[in-house]
Amino acid sequence: MPFIRLTKVERKRFLVLVTCLIFAMAAWLFMALNGKYKYTAKTELIYKDEPQNKAFKPLQPNAVDLLVEGTGWQLLFSRLRINPQSITVSLEKLNNRSFILFSEQIAQINKQLETSQKIISIKPDTLYFDFSKRTNKRVPIKLTSKFTFLKQYGISSPVQLKPAYVNISGPQEELAKIKEWYTDTLKLADLQKTTNARIAIKQNNSNNISIYPSSVGVKVPVDEFTEKTIEVPLRIINNIDFYDIKLYPKKIKITFLVSLSSYQEVDEDFIDAVVDVNEWKKLGHHKFTVKINRFPNYCKLIKIVPNKINFIIEK
Numbered sequence: 001m002p003f004i005r006l007t008k009v010e011r012k013r014f015l016v017l018v019t020c021l022i023f024a025m026a027a028w029l030f031m032a033l034n035g036k037y038k039y040t041a042k043t044e045l046i047y048k049d050e051p052q053n054k055a056f057k058p059l060q061p062n063a064v065d066l067l068v069e070g071t072g073w074q075l076l077f078s079r080l081r082i083n084p085q086s087i088t089v090s091l092e093k094l095n096n097r098s099f100i101l102f103s104e105q106i107a108q109i110n111k112q113l114e115t116s117q118k119i120i121s122i123k124p125d126t127l128y129f130d131f132s133k134r135t136n137k138r139v140p141i142k143l144t145s146k147f148t149f150l151k152q153y154g155i156s157s158p159v160q161l162k163p164a165y166v167n168i169s170g171p172q173e174e175l176a177k178i179k180e181w182y183t184d185t186l187k188l189a190d191l192q193k194t195t196n197a198r199i200a201i202k203q204n205n206s207n208n209i210s211i212y213p214s215s216v217g218v219k220v221p222v223d224e225f226t227e228k229t230i231e232v233p234l235r236i237i238n239n240i241d242f243y244d245i246k247l248y249p250k251k252i253k254i255t256f257l258v259s260l261s262s263y264q265e266v267d268e269d270f271i272d273a274v275v276d277v278n279e280w281k282k283l284g285h286h287k288f289t290v291k292i293n294r295f296p297n298y299c300k301l302i303k304i305v306p307n308k309i310n311f312i313i314e315k
Contacts, residue, residue, distance in 0.1 A: 038120065041066045043085065045127075049092040056094060057171060059128045064102075069118045087112055089127075100127040137175045138165050141201070141216055144185045149222070150192045156223035156259035157298055161216050166201060170209035181211070186218060195220045223259035227302065230254060232268045234290070234309065238277045244314040247275065249306070252290055257300040270296050275309055287311070 045062045087109050093100055102109070102122040110119050141161050166181045186199045197218045204211055231251045239245065252273055258266050275288035288309040295301060
């Protein structure tokens with residue numbers, strides 16, 4: 001099929017025609033997007049003015065559908081992102097009743113939006129709440145951490161939290177499920193000395209549970225570690241028949257890492273090494289396996305020599 005050949009004048013006229021069509025479409029699109037349209041946006045609820053003397057529990061998800069009137073531009077971008085991302089709702093009326101009407105707060109909610117947007121209605125229009133007696137509880141705080149240390153350094157004693165407990169208040173049935181409360185993740189890198197920090201308490205996902213305080217002080221004791229070897233006597237357990245048992249050897253050597261500040265104080269009294277008679281009596285083993293029942297938390301075990309013990313039993 002032969003190509004259509006255009007003269008220089010015809011090509012110029014065709015280019016002008018295409019340009020005019022593009023400008024016409026752009027003008028039409030601009031005018032269309034400047035017009036007013038109604039569209040639905042799903043958004044999260046944030047509560048304020050919560051009742052102080054009673055606990056509440058929403059009986060529906062904390063998300064609603066907004067029927068919003070806005071420009072075509074806003075309609076276009078609402079397909080790409082949630083707009084608005086959240087709205088704040090007052091719960092002041094819960095002091096006198098068990099439900100909230102959005103129709104009573106439309107004017108206040110509209111003030112939270114862009115000036116060219118307007119909420120026409122909210123679905124559902126009514127939020128219902130279940131109430132129970134509010135109670136208080138004190139639970140320990142658990143630190144969530146991610147630490148790295150320079151070579152030969154580590155935590156030399158328990159990490160200290162101030163305060164060590166958090167006060168929570170809310171419905172009794174919900175507080176009964178809570179045994180502890182975690183912090184946000186504390187990240188510290190290349191530690192080589194004791195460090196103090198402050199970390200926020202993990203945010204509460206439930207609107208009807210209050211937490212105090214909102215942050216906690218953290219002291220991370222850090223020291224240089226060195227290797228130490230000590231002899232520890234073996235203890236026999238589960239010898240309920242009182243066999244006369246001879247162990248060879250009677251003591252073992254334990255090598256571990258210990259902080260310089262604790263080097264002198266950590267001795268055999270801090271470690272409990274045992275062998276279990278049931279290993280021979282019930283399992284038929286010909287050697288006992290050494291087990292460590294007690295060991296300092298902030299020492300790092302390297303090796304046990306020997307870890308298998310010969311024995312003679314005289315009946």
